[in-house]
Amino acid sequence: MRWLDSGQSAMMAALDHGPAHMPAELFAGSPERVLAGMKVHANTISHARLVALEETFPRTREHIGHDRFNQHSRLFVVQPRVTALPLAQIGTGFDRFLIDEGETAAAADLARFEWLWLTAYHAAEAEPLALDVLTGLTPDELLEHTIMRHPAAYASQFDPLVHQLIGAEVAGLDAAEAIVIARPQAQVLVSPASALMAQLLAATKNPVTISNLLNQPGESMDNNEAAVAAIMQALVALINAGAIAQV
Amino acid sequence: MLADIIPPSPLPPGTGVGLKPQHYSQALELVSASIVGSDSSSCSDSVLSWFEVHPQNYFGAGGPPHRWLTAFAERVPLSFHSVGLSLGSRDGVDCDELEQLAALCNRYAPAMVSDHLSWSGSASNRYPDLLPVPYTNEALDHFAAQVALVQDRLGRTMLIENPSRYLAFAGDEMSEADFLHTLCARTGCGILFDINNIEVSATNLGLEADAMIDAIDPTLVGEVHLAGHASEDHPHGPLLIDDHGSRVSDETWRLFERFAQRAGARPVLIEWDTDVPEFDALLAEAAIAAAIIRRATRNRQSVRGKLHALA
Numbered sequence: 241m242r243w244l245d246s247g248q249s250a251m252m253a254a255l256d257h258g259p260a261h262m263p264a265e266l267f268a269g270s271p272e273r274v275l276a277g278m279k280v281h282a283n284t285i286s287h288a289r290l291v292a293l294e295e296t297f298p299r300t301r302e303h304i305g306h307d308r309f310n311q312h313s314r315l316f317v318v319q320p321r322v323t324a325l326p327l328a329q330i331g332t333g334f335d336r337f338l339i340d341e342g343e344t345a346a347a348a349d350l351a352r353f354e355w356l357w358l359t360a361y362h363a364a365e366a367e368p369l370a371l372d373v374l375t376g377l378t379p380d381e382l383l384e385h386t387i388m389r390h391p392a393a394y395a396s397q398f399d400p401l402v403h404q405l406i407g408a409e410v411a412g413l414d415a416a417e418a419i420v421i422a423r424p425q426a427q428v429l430v431s432p433a434s435a436l437m438a439q440l441l442a443a444t445k446n447p448v449t450i451s452n453l454l455n456q457p458g459e460s461m462d463n464n465e466a467a468v469a470a471i472m473q474a475l476v477a478l479i480n481a482g483a484i485a486q487v
Numbered sequence: 488m489l490a491d492i493i494p495p496s497p498l499p500p501g502t503g504v505g506l507k508p509q510h511y512s513q514a515l516e517l518v519s520a521s522i523v524g525s526d527s528s529s530c531s532d533s534v535l536s537w538f539e540v541h542p543q544n545y546f547g548a549g550g551p552p553h554r555w556l557t558a559f560a561e562r563v564p565l566s567f568h569s570v571g572l573s574l575g576s577r578d579g580v581d582c583d584e585l586e587q588l589a590a591l592c593n594r595y596a597p598a599m600v601s602d603h604l605s606w607s608g609s610a611s612n613r614y615p616d617l618l619p620v621p622y623t624n625e626a627l628d629h630f631a632a633q634v635a636l637v638q639d640r641l642g643r644t645m646l647i648e649n650p651s652r653y654l655a656f657a658g659d660e661m662s663e664a665d666f667l668h669t670l671c672a673r674t675g676c677g678i679l680f681d682i683n684n685i686e687v688s689a690t691n692l693g694l695e696a697d698a699m700i701d702a703i704d705p706t707l708v709g710e711v712h713l714a715g716h717a718s719e720d721h722p723h724g725p726l727l728i729d730d731h732g733s734r735v736s737d738e739t740w741r742l743f744e745r746f747a748q749r750a751g752a753r754p755v756l757i758e759w760d761t762d763v764p765e766f767d768a769l770l771a772e773a774a775i776a777a778a779i780i781r782r783a784t785r786n787r788q789s790v791r792g793k794l795h796a797l798a
Contacts, residue, residue: 242575243621243658244629251618252608268655269692272723277653279692280728281616288615323612326571327585328546362547392549426551 254338255282256318289317289330296331296358299405301353304343312341328362331355346401353402353419356394357430362425363392366485368424371476373486385452386487387475388444391425393483395438405431424482431481436474450475489699493697497598501780502537502773505568505758510556510766514538517596517766518562532766534773537598539756546587556595564598566710566756567591568679572645573613574633575606575620581613589640599710601646601679601752602637604630604667621656622666631673638674646709647671651716651729652688663688664702671707671765678703681712683744683758684741686736687727699735713743713776732761735772740779747783747784755780 250263259275267274293313294301303308316322316337317330325332335351368390377385382388397418407414409430416432419443423429443456454471506514516534535771538559545552558567568682571584591602604618620626640645647670649663661669680703689696715733719726735743747753757772 241624242525243656247621248577248606248609251610255613255614265657268657269657270723272721274720276723276726280653281614284616285614288566292615314515319613324610326543326613328543349748360552362552365546365550365553374615383513411694423550456659 242476254278255285261296266391286314286317288327290314292327292330293334295318297334297351297354298336299354300347303350303401303405304347308343312338312343315341316370331358333397346399349399349402350405352396353406353421356396356421357428360394360421360428361394363423364375366391368482369479369484369486371479374479383454387453388487389441389445390422390424390483390485392428393420393441393478393481393485394422395420395433395441395478395483397435397438420478420481420483422483423480429482433477433481434474436443436470437478437481440474441478441483444484489676498527498566499536500752500754501534502776503535503537503539503547503566503754503756503767504647504773506538506540506559507759507762507763508552508555509763510769513766514634515555515558515562518559531692534770534777536565537564537754539568539758540593542567542569542588542591543571543584545591547657547723560595560597561702565595566599566601566754567595567597568648570617571607572633572637573603573605573607574602575604575618575626575630575638576609577629578636579632581607583611585640587638592641592643599646600641600643601648601710603648603671604650617650619650619652619654619656622659622661622663623656624660627661627666627669629669634670634674635675638676644675644677646677648679648681648712649684649703650688651681651684651727653691653726653728657693660704664699664704668704668707677709678707679710679712680708680746682712682715682737682746683712683739685742685795686739687716687729688726690727694725696738696742700746701749703746707755708750708753710753711746711753712741712758713739713772714757714760715739730761731758735775740775743746743776743785744779747779747785750783751787752780752784 247266250266254260254263255278261273262278274487290310290313293316309462316334322330335348335355338348339345339350368389372418374382374385395418401480403416403419406419410432412432413419417435418433418438420431420437421428440453443453489734491715540556545556569588571581573581604620605621607616607618608614620630623677634645647667649667671677685696685699688694689699713735714731717728717730717732717734719728755776757776759769
C-alpha cells in the first residue's frame with residue numbers, strides 16, 4: 241500500500257470510524273498491539289478536542305452539567321465543519337449547536353457570552369479612545385471626529401440567565417439591557433450596557449464620524465436634542481467601558 | 488565517538504523549560520533577576536537559559552499571551568516548537584499554519600523553530616495529534632519537500648523532532664535515524680532529539696533504546712527534549728504514552744546521559760504539558776539536566792586530555 245495514495249486515507253478511516261476500518265497490511269506487529277497503538281492516537285485526538293471545549297465553556301458546562309455537556313461535546317467535535325478547525329477555534333458555533341441539541345436558549349446564550357469573552361481576550365490590540373480626547377474638541381471638531389469599535393469589544397443583549405450569572409460578579413449587570421465585553425488593555429472588562437449602547441457599538445464596526453453616528457438610519461428617536469443627548473451619553477459610556485478605539 | 492563539530496545553534500547550550508501561562512509571573516521574575524548586572528541577553532546566572540513555547544498558543548492577534556511573550560522575548564532566547572504544520576500530510580504542509588507561524592517569527596524573532604516528524608490529518612479533518620510517518624523513500628521525498636517549503640517561507644532552517652511511536656509500519660525501508668539523517672542532508676534542517684520519545688518508541692515497538700540513541704549523529708542535534716510519560720500494562724506488554732505529564736523517568740535520564748557523554752552540551756528542554764506542576768518542580772528537573780550536562784562535559788574534557796597526552 242502506497243502511503244500517500246492510500247495509506248493515510250486508510251489510517252484516517254480507522255481513526256474516524258473504528259477498528260473495523262483498520263488497514264490490516266499497513267502496520268507491523270500483532271493485531272492486539274496495533275489496535276492498542278491506534279487507540280492511543282484516537283484517544284489523544286478525542287481528548288484534546290473535548291478538553292479544548294471544556295476550557296472554552298466552563299460556565300456553560302457548569303450550568304448544564306458535566307454529563308450533558310460531555311454528551312453534546314462528543315457529537316459536536318465530529319461535525320465535519322468542526323473537525324476542520326484548529327483547537328483555538330473549536331468553540332465556533334457551539335452555542336447554535338446547543339440549540340439544535342435541544343438545550344435552552346439561556347444555555348446557548350451563556351455559551352455565546354463565553355465565546356465572545358474569549359474572542360475579546362485574543363483580539364488585536366488597539367489604543368482605546370480616552371474621553372479627554374473628545375473634551376478638548378470644539379463642537380464642529382467633535383462632530384467630524386472619527387471613531388471605531390475597539391477590535392476587542394462586543395456588546396449584545398443576552399438571556400436573563402447570563403445577566404444573572406455574570407451579574408454575581410459585575411455590579412449593575414443583573415438589571416442591564418445589554419452587556420459590553422471589552423479588552424482595552426490587558427484585562428477583559430465586562431460592563432452593563434443599554435440597548436442603545438449595543439446598537440451604537442454595532443454601528444461603529446467601521447470608522448464613522450460622530451456626526452454620522454448621530455444620524456443613524458433606523459433610530460427610533462428623532463434627531464432632536466434629547467436624542468442627541470441620549471446618543472452622546474451612550475457613546476461616553478462605551479468610551480468609559482473601553483469599547484471605542486482611537487482612529 | 489565524541490562529537491567534534493558543535494552544530495550552530497542560536498539557543499544557548501543550557502537548560503530551558505516549556506513556558507506555561509500559570510508560570511508567566513514567576514518565570515519572568517526569575518529571568519529578570521538573573522540578567523540584572525549581567526551583560527548577557529540570557530539568564531546566565533539561572534538554571535534556565537531559554538524558554539520554549541508552542542507558537543499555536545500565540546496565533547491570536549493580541550491579548551495577554553502576547554504581552555507576556557513580548558516581555559520574555561526582550562530578556563531570553565525563545566524556541567518556537569510548532570505542533571501544527573502537519574509536514575507529513577498527503578496534502579502538504581498546512582498553509583494557514585505556516586503563514587501564521589511566519590508572522591509570529593517576524594514578530595518575535597525566535598532563536599529556534601521546530602516541528603515534528605509526523606502528520607496531523609487533512610485540511611478538512613485536523614487531528615490534534617502527531618501521527619507517525621512510514622520510513623520509506625516515498626515518505627522521505629514528500630517530507631523533505633515540505634521541510635524545504637517551510638524553510639524557504641521562514642527564511643531559516645528548522646529542527647525536526649523524532650516521534651514517539653505506538654505503531655510500526657510493515658513497509659519501512661530504513662531506520663528512524665537514517666530517515667532523519669537523510670532528511671537533514673537533503674534539506675539542511677537539524678534534529679530536535681527527544682530522548683523520552685526514544686524510550687517510548689523503543690518500549691512500544693520492541694527496539695533497542697541504547698542503539699537508537701547511539702545511531703543519531705550528535706552534530707545534527709540542535710536541541711534536546713526531556714519529558715515524562717504514562718505507562719499502561721497490557722497482556723501484550725507495557726505501552727508507554729507520551730503525555731508530558733510527569734517527571735522525567737530514570738531510564739530517560741540514563742539515555743540522556745548516554746547521549747550527552749557523546750554529544751557534549753546542547754540546549755536541553757524540560758517539557759511538561761499536562762498536569763503542569765509548580766514552577767519549582769520544572770526548575771528541579773532542569774537542575775538535574777544541567778548537572779548531567781556538566782558531568783558529561785567534564786568527562787569529555789578528561790577523555791580529550793588523555794587522548795592528547797597519548798598523542
